[in-house]
Amino acid sequence: MLSVFIILFITLSCVSGVTVVTQSPLITVNKGQTAKMDCNLGTVTTDAARWYKQTPGGVPQFVLMFGHSSSAPTYxxxxxxxxxxxxxxSKSDYSLIISNVDVGDSAVYYCKTWDKTVMVFGQGTKLNVIDFPLAPPVVTLLSPSTEALKESKATLVCLAEDISVALVHVSWTVDGRSVTDGVWSSATEKQQDKTFRMSSYLTINSSDWINNVDFSCQVSVGSKFTKKSISNSQCY
Structure with missing residues (x-):
């Protein structure tokens, strides 16, 4: 079912005229606190916001629906x-609020609406609920191989280890500009020491690497993050 969500999000992002639903990407709160996740429905002002909870490897669950004319949510x-x-x-700005959060509330929460006859999902908000101090992850940014650079496209690999929680946010920049095209990130994998690891990949033009363009990968866990940068000139 989650794969359906992802396919719908990718497909609808390419449909001309369809609204874009935006959400805050990552929230980390302590156990017992209140978590607030925001969702903007874009150009949609007459339909409701519907929220779904997706735990890693689990089935998406409908949480609630709340519309501009509703007096209370439908659960x-x-x-x-x-x-x-x-x-x-406002008519297009909604929030999902979870009080007295527990570790079991950790999940990805998707916001959905209807733009006329088209169903539109946001990219999801990752909620981490923790009961221990967070530490920044260990990040390694790997350069493309010499063989890969013989082609027009190459791949940078951002490896994150010693991650405290299962849900993280990864962002890439090229010469200081944020990029999302050509980015793919794996799910986190739990290790024997109970930490997590994951990888993120950025497809680049080989010519950009040869011309010493600067690439950066940042892995965030709550307020803790690690950022690594790399360029061709740094490798010699």
Whole structure:
């Protein structure tokens, strides 16, 4: 089911005229605190925001629906007030609020709406609930191989290890500019020491590497992050 969400998001992002639903990418809070996740429905002002919870390897669960004319949310099975609620600050700006969060609330929360007859999902908000101090991950940024650079395209690999939690946010920049095209990130994998590791990949033009363009990968876990940069000139 999650693969359906991803396919829908990728497909609809290419459909001309369809609204773009945006969400905050990553939130990390301590156990017992309140988590607030924001969702903007773009050009949609008359339909509701619907929230879904997706745990790693689990089935997506409908949490609640809240519309511009609603007096209270409509809940899915297993979700109810006062722990789960929703607010709106405009006809297109909604929030999902989870009170007294527990570690089991850690998940990716997707916001969905309808743009006329088209179903549109946001990219998801990763919620980490922790009951221990966070540490920045260990990040290694690997340069493309000499063989790969003989082709027009090459790949940079960003390896993150010693991650404290299962959900992280990865961002890439090229000469200081944020990029999302050509980026693919793996899911985190739990290690024997109970930390996690993951990899993110950026497809680049080989000519950019040869011309000493600067590439950076940042892996964030809550307020803790590690950023690594690399260029051809740094490798000699």
């Amino acid at each position: 899915g099975s297993g979700f109810s007030a006062p722990k789960f609620t929703s607010t709106r600050s």
